[in-house]
Amino acid sequence: MSEKAVNGGAPRCGKVLTLDTMNQNVRRVEYAVRGPMVQRAVEIAEELKTGVKKPFTEVIKANIGDAHAMGQKPITFLRQVLALCAYPALLDNDEFPEDAKKRARCILDGCGGQSIGAYSTSQGIECIRKDVARFIERRDGGVPCHHDDIYLSTGASDAIVTMLKLLVCGEGRERTGIMISIPQYPLYSAALAELGAVEIDYYLDEDKCWSMDVKELRRALHAAREHCRPRALCIINPGNPTGQVQSRECIEDVIRFVKEEKLLLMADEVYQDNVYADGCEFHSFKKVLFEMGPEFSSVVELVSFHSTSKCYMGECGFRGGYMEVVNLDPEVKAQLSKLVSVRLCAPVSGQALMAVVVNPPQPGEPSYATFTKERAAVLANLAEKAKLTEEMFNNVPGFRCNPVQGAMYTFPRITIPQKAIDQAKAEGQAPDQLYCMKLLETTGICLVPGSGFGQREGTYHFRMTILPPTEKLKYVLEKIKEFNRQFLQDYS
Amino acid sequence: MSEKAVNGGAPRCGKVLTLDTMNQNVRRVEYAVRGPMVQRAVEIAEELKTGVKKPFTEVIKANIGDAHAMGQKPITFLRQVLALCAYPALLDNDEFPEDAKKRARCILDGCGGQSIGAYSTSQGIECIRKDVARFIERRDGGVPCHHDDIYLSTGASDAIVTMLKLLVCGEGRERTGIMISIPQYPLYSAALAELGAVEIDYYLDEDKCWSMDVKELRRALHAAREHCRPRALCIINPGNPTGQVQSRECIEDVIRFVKEEKLLLMADEVYQDNVYADGCEFHSFKKVLFEMGPEFSSVVELVSFHSTSKCYMGECGFRGGYMEVVNLDPEVKAQLSKLVSVRLCAPVSGQALMAVVVNPPQPGEPSYATFTKERAAVLANLAEKAKLTEEMFNNVPGFRCNPVQGAMYTFPRITIPQKAIDQAKAEGQAPDQLYCMKLLETTGICLVPGSGFGQREGTYHFRMTILPPTEKLKYVLEKIKEFNRQFLQDYS
Structure with missing residues (x-):
């Protein structure tokens, strides 16, 4: 059979x-995470395959938090x-x-006809939701959780978009505004653009390790009230792309803020196991909310999100959440239950994976030792790479890199010479995109420019995942350092 | 831990x-497929579990095309x-x-890190899309298909909604209108409501075995042009809920119509293997389009949908499409590629399942005999049940049932006495909902009222899947007949 493209034969005009x-x-x-940079990376990989000579032999996709693609082995018990x-x-x-x-x-007992090929109820298999509820209660030191408040989803992305869909309405000055951090994970800006919502940017404080500041939240909110109706605040903790872990005090401040300002709180907590830095700890918004007492816990509307794609599992392909x-x-x-029913159900294999994540082997069970060892090894290795990345980048002239306290990324601030800025502007691209594109062409390393996540005017960054195996990560860090020196020299 | 619901403690007003x-x-x-009827069915099942006495011992969910939940065994090769x-x-x-x-x-070679836990490219794993393209070419007698035109999706529903999202825009009289059949599968009306599009109803001809009629299409289109901008025509073939298989002539007529009227054509072909009636054959819109010659095949914008959930597989839970x-x-x-990239990728296990569906065991391979036997058994059994259902229902006084030529449902027209209609109206519900609700309470059989799919004013129907095992299906058909006699008597 011919592989001739079927498209493109018709005249455009019609x-x-x-x-x-x-x-x-x-x-x-x-x-941006899958934007032009990634398309070019795919092209380059093809060129390498067909024998085109490059100053490197492979494309390293450090643009995305895709653990298994980077060589992390699946946890045996989950896959069994x-x-x-x-x-x-x-x-x-x-x-x-x-x-x-x-x-x-x-799990099979919870499935129609004992088959994961049956549709589940739209909210997700009941026995799995019950296990999720027990998992949350354990995590949150006994704060009650009811399985009727759990919705299994197609990854966290699906659930986040569903909640935004419920929230966004109105026209003109009545249009819904949603507060998101800058830098942010671009799912948020993409979903808001698609829904035609007003994106309200609040800036994380780079000088204070990307922490949140209620004064900044208030500034952004009050400015936005002039032209839209703010309805929700989105937070990613541990942070993507910024890698910070918010302190308990900061979380309390945020809860007071949303209560006072009558905002719904959306807490993206998919990196909850990925905390590496000494003195940092993951505090769920739910737990803090309930520990602040009924004047908060009976009032604040909170939606929190989790996923099988991150943490020690890294099972992105199953789209569990x-x-x-x-x-x-x-x-x-x-209404939410009705809305999710239109898509029938989340993938049952992803639901099954979530069932195991929230109900792992217990002491005394045959898989306990292996499971515990595998999980600990993944998290220890990530912690080591977080440290390594911070240290190396802070030795690169022109870089300033906050500690990777958690999550899976570093988001260093980089210096771009005026000459490069001018060239980028003349070419109609962001200066950090020019930087990343040149890095890709020179080294085969694919990063995402900071402009894809948002950043303060006049500052430049990139996001890089810390997931490559240690030796490859060292190579990547060295190559970036080398490239950066040459780049600064070329544009000095 | 307590199971106290966390919600509901706060005052509504705030x-x-x-x-x-x-x-x-x-x-x-x-x-409607997962509406109030199904919620009540779930409640009744719970009541039975707790020992409440009913005139029946189990709830039979004949409301949804969920093969495995109805006892159909997965195909061995797929699951291996x-x-x-x-x-x-x-x-x-x-x-x-x-x-x-x-x-x-x-499949694993096509995955990052040889793991189905890695994200795939957003459009889907390339080697699987190539296999899909070869599958389509074989199906369509050699009409070329390029894998770059294939998008793997989270079931067909996801792909359908994505296409509608691309299409719907404008305000007032410029608002996009989408033509859908009545009766229709309510994913369409639900998606259009969510997107705020104008739903343009065209009626299938019940008297001609639910065939399409271009005169009716034209009537609906021209009436709609008075108040919106029609942009696409959606067709489900084989039909859901109506079970018809459109003739080749009819498909040609539709293609001429969309070309002439400048509409994009969306062909929902998820039941393409489910054709039972003598003289009926599945014709893909793509094949017919290309056989009509370049004046059509180079012009008509066509999007067709397939799924792993139906046909002989019935693997709904994997959400492959x-x-x-x-x-x-x-x-x-x-733009489409960008849009799907925001959700990262379709579940990779669903992609893997699709890979096997489009590349099943071949003669000479060890699994060929078993696979072929299992597939044939499922389809033969469905054909038998299609026939059985038609025959039984046409023997029920007040029923008129078109042959189930294909798909997995019967959609008989039922007679509802004026007294029942009056009562339903007084209670603010559709007369066929009253009928189905009474059937559920009396027999435990859960159907979907025709009003959930749309029907001509003054006619009443229900949708029932033919999936229950033959003996159970016979029981269901008998019970419905018995209930119907009593219902007609009670409301005479």
């Missing part, structure tokens, strides 16, 4: 759907349970441990 | 997000490949056939 006639909100969407669920004949196989079989039987809704108006919750 | 402040488009969404992908240590296990291992290795876009403006395609 199309129903063109750039001009399509949804203009979609046209305004930007998503998934294999058992997919092919229950294996339940008779002696090579699978009993605790894995127990988890698989439990959940959200917990707290203090949501019961009528709105009914 | 909420940020209420029925009045939420997105009103979402509020307008309706999705999935288990191998999930837990590659099994590649050394002698009990797995070589062809399953070959497929798994091929794809769409093929034909003649899309390259700039629009770039």
